[in-house]
Amino acid sequence: xxxxxxxxxxxxxxxxxxxxxxxxxxxxxxxxxxxxxxxxxxxxxxxxxxxxxxxxxxxxxxxxxxxxxxxxxxxxxxxxxxxxxxxxxxxxxxxxxxxxxxxxxxxxxxxxxxxxxxxxxxxxxxxxxxxxxxxxxxxxxxxxxxxxxxxxxxxxxxxxxxxxxxxxxxxxxxxxxxxxxxxxxxxxxxxxxxxxxxxxxxxxxxxxxxxxxxxxxxxxxxxxxxxxxxxxxxxxxxxxxxxxxxxxxxxxxxxxxxxxx
Numbered sequence: 364x365x366x367x368x369x370x371x372x373x374x375x376x377x378x379x380x381x382x383x384x385x386x387x388x389x390x391x392x393x394x395x396x397x398x399x400x401x402x403x404x405x406x407x408x409x410x411x412x413x414x415x416x417x418x419x420x421x422x423x424x425x426x427x428x429x430x431x432x433x434x435x436x437x438x439x440x441x442x443x444x445x446x447x448x449x450x451x452x453x454x455x456x457x458x459x460x461x462x463x464x465x466x467x468x469x470x471x472x473x474x475x476x477x478x479x480x481x482x483x484x485x486x487x488x489x490x491x492x493x494x495x496x497x498x499x500x501x502x503x504x505x506x507x508x509x510x511x512x513x514x515x516x517x518x519x520x521x522x523x524x525x526x527x528x529x530x531x532x533x534x535x536x537x538x539x540x541x542x543x544x545x546x547x548x549x550x551x552x553x554x555x556x557x558x559x560x561x562x563x564x565x566x567x568x569x570x571x572x573x574x575x576x577x578x579x580x581x582x583x584x585x586x587x588x589x590x591x592x593x594x595x596x597x598x599x600x601x602x603x604x605x606x607x608x609x610x611x612x613x614x615x616x617x618x619x620x621x622x623x624x
Contacts, residue, residue, distance in 0.1 A: 364444070364445040364446070364483070365441065365442055365443065365444065365445060366439045366440065366441055366442070366443045366444075366445055366448055366462055366475050367441040367442065367462075367472075368445070368483075369445060369475070369479045369480065369482070369483045370439070370441075370462050370472070370473045370474060370475045370479060371473050371474045371475070371476065371479060372472065372473040373473070374395075374399070374473050374474035375389055375393060375395065375398060376398065376399040376400070376401050376405075376471055377389065377398055377399070377400055377401070377411065377428050378400070378401060378402070378403065378428065379400050379401065379402055379408055379427065379428055379429035379432075380427050380428070380429065381427065381428045382425070382426070382427060382428070383411075383416070383419055383426040383427060383428055383430065383431050384419075385428070386398055386411045386415075386416065386428050386431070387416045387419065387546075390411065390413060390416055390546065391416075391546050391547060394543065394596065395413075396412065396413060396458065396459060396476075396526075396598075397410045397411070397412050397459045397461070397474065398410060398411045398412075398428075399461045399471055399474065400428045400429060400432045401471045404470075405470055405471050406468070406469045406470055406471065407438065407461055407463050407469050407470075407471045408429065408432065409429070409432035409433055409434050409435065410432060410433060410435050410459075410461055411428055411431055411432050411433075412433065413526070413542040413543065413546055414521070414542065415431045415432065415433060416431070416546060417517065417542060417545055417546060418431070419431065435457075435460060435461055436455040436456075436457055437451045437452050437455055437457055437460040438460060438461055438462075438463060439451075439460040439461070439462045439463075439475045440462065440463055440464070440465055440466065441462060441463075441464055441465075441472055445475075445480060445483075446623055448460060448475055449475075449477070449480050449619060449622075449623045450623050452475075452477065452619075453616060453619060453620055453623065456524065456616075458476060458477045458598070458615055458616070459474055459475065459476045459477075460474070460475045460476075461473075461474055461475075462474060462475050477615040477616065477618075477619045478592065478593050478596070478615065480619055480622065480623075481589050481592065481593055481615065481618055481619060481622060482593045484622040485586065485589055485590060485593065488622065489586050491621055491622050491624070492584065492585040492586035492589055492618065492621060492622070493584060493585070493586065494584070494585055494621075495581060495582045495583065495584060495585070496579060496581060496582075496583050496584070496585055496588055496600075496602055496611075496613050497581035497582065497602070497611070499585060499613060499617045499618075499620075499621060500581070500602050500610075500611030500612060500613045500617065501611055501612050501613070501614075501617070502610065502611045504529060504601075504609065504611060504612040505519070505523050505525060505528060506528060506529050506530070506531045506609065507519065507528045507529075507530055507531075507540065507568055508530065508531065508532060508568065509530055509532060509537060509538065509567060509568050509569035509572065510567055510568070510569065511567065511568045512565035512566070512567060512568075513545065513548075513565050513566050513567065513568060513570070513571065514565040515565070516528060516540060516568055517545060520542065526541060526542045526598060526599075527539060527540065527541035527542065527543075527598060527599050528540055528541075529576075529601045529609055529612060530568055530569075530572050531609050534608045534609065535603075535606070535607045535608050535609070536576065536578060536601050536603050536607060536608070536609045537572075537574065538568075538569075538572035538573055538574045538576060539572060539573050539576050539599075539601065540568050540571060540572040540573070541573075541598070544571045544572065544573065545571065547571075548566075548570070548571040576601060577591055577595065577597060577600055578600065578601040578602065578603045579600055579601075579602055579603075579613075580602070580603065580604070580605070581602055581604070581610060581611070585613075585618060585621065588600050588613055588618065589618045592615055592618065598614055598615055599612055599613065599614040599615070600612070600613050600614075
């Protein structure tokens with residue numbers, strides 16, 4: 364299987380001299396996790412991520428896309444073997460790779476995401492996901508409280524390289540907060556200021572977290588979780604016991620790791 368067979372050919376991109384605020388709007392409005400940046404000839408230059416966007420403190424910033432973009436840790440090519448590309452992504456801890464026609468011309472062609480790989484393998488090799496999620500979940504997941512300040516949680520996400528956190532109270536799952544929630548919240552974006560320098564307190568996680576959370580029990584098969592992730596564009600799913608207590612987390616990386624073997 365080649366990358367060109369499963370990649371997203373219609374994934375949006377942005378030109379290097381477009382405003383960063385335009386990148387923010389595209390990522391927010393289309394619920395994207397990465398936005399490739401190209402030159403006038405559509406040659407790939409870099410990517411803008413949700414993290415890049417969240418670092419911009421002003422909504423009227425004159426920054427250009429090229430001023431906030433980063434160089435991808437993995438760039439795939441059209442004819443590359445999918446398994447090789449996905450293993451490379453997992454090795455560098457990323458979920459997405461922009462796709463180019465070749466290393467020589469670097470013309471942008473689309474994006475390969477873990478969900479593209481998951482969707483293809485759900486159809487062709489569902490038996491790989493027959494084990495319960497208890498065998499693949501991350502135990503002792505990093506969590507936060509509804510009363511935590513958003514600024515602190517954003518810093519925690521950066522420190523731990525996490526895009527989302529389960530929200531718990533007395534050990535029980537009460538919600539989830541993600542970079543997408545931070546981006547959509549607009550007026551309560553992280554301030555990145557020291558606490559003693561603030562005039563007002565940072566908003567609480569409870570102000571932006573999602574409470575209608577898709578969660579599963581430990582004995583649920585991984586195939587069910589994979590299908591939900593793909594159909595609902597969910598990046599991570601909490602695992603809870605019969606009392607509603609959080610016992611683990613499963614994300615796309617966990618699913619893709621099994622499928623790539």
